[in-house]
Amino acid sequence: MLGAIPILRMGDVLLTTVHIELRDAVAEAFQADVLSAIERSHVTGLIIDISGLDMVDSYVARILAETGRMARLMGTETVLCGMRPEVSATLVRMGYLMAGVHAALDLDEGLQLLRSIQGAR
């Protein structure tokens, strides 16, 4: 399952788009792939685009938030981009807090947010 979700490097930022329904094995491999890519490429920012996901259950939410917290321990901030309105509404209603990740409306906003976070430190 390794490599099911491509991870691209753009300067000091890693960009990944979750475009497929995440099976458990894929989700766990994705987390490991992202952390290895951060170590290899020495980036300080990670963008996860989830605009393609029409559903995020607590399992996938946990994988995403955990990935952000793990990346932070490695010195990399994570911005989650493009969460759809119905996904956001569902997660909040369930009571799930996405602690550990920043969020932005789309990729452009996400990159800007990362720049300002990186500029601040």
Add this chain to the structure above:
Amino acid sequence: MMTTRSHREMRIETEDDVILVRRAVRALAEANGFDVFATAALTTAASELTRNVWVHARKGVAVIEEVTNGTRAGVRVTFRDEGPGIADVERAMAGGFSTARTMGLGLSGSRRLVDQFELHSAVGQGTTVEIVKWKAL
């Protein structure tokens, strides 16, 4: 009075069934004209509850039905397993509590996403959860 318009039974035996069950539920919600918010809520609840069956009982069944109460269309999903059952239902429903690798929001979170939620569980005998989501008028 709730009448059943269609009935489909799906077995939950592998991790992939989490995806198959929620796809079937989504298709039914969409076919019945649910908006994207109601569809996401119901689909997510189905995903949580199917995963609960898989994680806690390893196998079970999801019964997916189109229902109507005369004026509104709805989707009812019943999850049944013969797993270990829940010793403390109240505590399990309070959320943030998990005995396995789910994160403890499965039951309490699902309840907040649907219009009707009923849980029956007996230790050593299994658990049944029935949820209904109605199409917004």
